[in-house]
Amino acid sequence: MSFDEIIDRRGTHSVKWDMMEKIYGVPAEGGLPMWVADMDFRPPACVQGAVEKMAAHGVYGYYGDDSGYTDAIRWWMAERHGWQVEAGAVFTTHGLVNGTALCVDAFTAPGDGVVLMTPVYHAFARVIKAAGREVVECALALKDGRYEMDFDAWDAQMTGSETMLVLCSPHNPGGRVWSRAELEGVAAFAERHDLVLVSDEIHHDLLMPGQAHVPMALIEGIEDRLVMMTATTKTFNIAGSHTGNVIIADEALRAKFAQRMAAMGLSPNSFGLFMAEAAYSPDGAAWVDELCAYLDGNRKVFDEGINAIPGLASMPLEATYLSWVDFAGTGMAKAEFAGRVEKTAKIAVNHGETFGKGGESFLRFNIATPRARVVEAVERMQAAFGDLQ
Numbered sequence: 001m002s003f004d005e006i007i008d009r010r011g012t013h014s015v016k017w018d019m020m021e022k023i024y025g026v027p028a029e030g031g032l033p034m035w036v037a038d039m040d041f042r043p044p045a046c047v048q049g050a051v052e053k054m055a056a057h058g059v060y061g062y063y064g065d066d067s068g069y070t071d072a073i074r075w076w077m078a079e080r081h082g083w084q085v086e087a088g089a090v091f092t093t094h095g096l097v098n099g100t101a102l103c104v105d106a107f108t109a110p111g112d113g114v115v116l117m118t119p120v121y122h123a124f125a126r127v128i129k130a131a132g133r134e135v136v137e138c139a140l141a142l143k144d145g146r147y148e149m150d151f152d153a154w155d156a157q158m159t160g161s162e163t164m165l166v167l168c169s170p171h172n173p174g175g176r177v178w179s180r181a182e183l184e185g186v187a188a189f190a191e192r193h194d195l196v197l198v199s200d201e202i203h204h205d206l207l208m209p210g211q212a213h214v215p216m217a218l219i220e221g222i223e224d225r226l227v228m229m230t231a232t233t234k235t236f237n238i239a240g241s242h243t244g245n246v247i248i249a250d251e252a253l254r255a256k257f258a259q260r261m262a263a264m265g266l267s268p269n270s271f272g273l274f275m276a277e278a279a280y281s282p283d284g285a286a287w288v289d290e291l292c293a294y295l296d297g298n299r300k301v302f303d304e305g306i307n308a309i310p311g312l313a314s315m316p317l318e319a320t321y322l323s324w325v326d327f328a329g330t331g332m333a334k335a336e337f338a339g340r341v342e343k344t345a346k347i348a349v350n351h352g353e354t355f356g357k358g359g360e361s362f363l364r365f366n367i368a369t370p371r372a373r374v375v376e377a378v379e380r381m382q383a384a385f386g387d388l389q
């Protein structure tokens with residue numbers, strides 16, 4: 001398949017394309033949606049084939065026997081991430097926002113503090129607040145144009161009411177692949193403050209060349225407080241299947257989680273399981289390698305064009321297809337720079353402040369789209385900020 005193929009997604013109930021006018025005022029006609037994190041590509045043929053096989057059979061009853069699905073997950077994690085997953089440790093949720101919400105429900109009480117390293121994926125704060133827990137924002141330090149952890153500052157911030165930490169690894173929106181030393185620091189921090197550590201690793205396959213992701217599960221001594229979250233949905237662009245995995249090695253945490261799943265009557269959607277099983281395969285792996293190489297090409301085009309605009313700085317991406325662009329150097333107020341992007345360039349993007357403290361001067365651009373559109377976006381941005389050249 002070619003990632004260059006332009007596929008018209010308008011009128012398909014695509015949130016990215018069909019809601020950009022309503023949410024951002026960017027017209028459906030002529031607008032470029034570079035916001036929500038899904039890609040404008042079809043998944044690999046193995047995934048398409050699984051759906052076609054289901055459709056050809058045509059009976060859509062309840063799903064049973066997830067051993068093939070679980071084996072596929074175990075194969076993928078061992079093969080691609082060097083992580084051995086025990087079959088009984090895998091829970092299937094309706095995606096990882098749902099997985100996060102279930103963790104908050106299972107492992108914290110109303111009023112507890114849940115720690116986030118901000119700026120970070122906005123839905124974390126949304127579910128924590130909706131569950132009546134407090135979001136405790138620990139600000140990432142911006143050093144030489146990239147994010148770093150700041151444990152001394154965070155230690156001083158803890159009050160004792162915190163019971164959970166949600167880590168985003170690799171990091172959305174900063175694109176960092178956390179190093180082993182940084183992850184050991186996170187584990188020690190969780191230990192010091194007695195926090196359950198939820199590690200959302202949904203972006204772990206989307207690595208730029210030369211990058212190596214370390215699963216939190218490979219950090220020693222953290223197993224008794226660790227919850228891992230992974231999914232096929234970002235990697236293979238099947239987010240609409242709403243299928244995620246919460247993987248828990250510790251028996252006590254597992255029992256609590258299982259109890260909450262049962263209390264809510266949750267069971268999986270067969271489409272998501274069929275697609276995930278097909279995706280986690282040698283064919284799926286070969287496709288992901290091609291995808292990452294393509295995204296790296298997009299990243300180069302985007303960064304070169306954006307960083308050529310005086311005052312704009314695109315954070316170097318180590319993983320993900322989400323470019324985090326700082327407009328602070330323009331000296332413009334948020335309304336001015338966001339207005340130029342949305343009204344002049346007609347590009348829909350995520351607004352930085354929704355990711356928490358530290359995001360105010362940023363906009364997030366999704367570059368997982370055919371290269372021609374990335375080129376077009378860069379040209380529009382250069383024109384919209386042309387007076388700065």
Ligand SMILES: Cc1ncc(COP(=O)(O)O)c(C=O)c1O
Pocket residue numbers: 037094095096097098121168172200202203231233239242243244
């Ligand atoms: C870190 C992170 N977690 C979770 C999600 C969404 O997960 P799901 O669609 O499985 O709910 C996203 C989507 O962008 C994300 O960036």
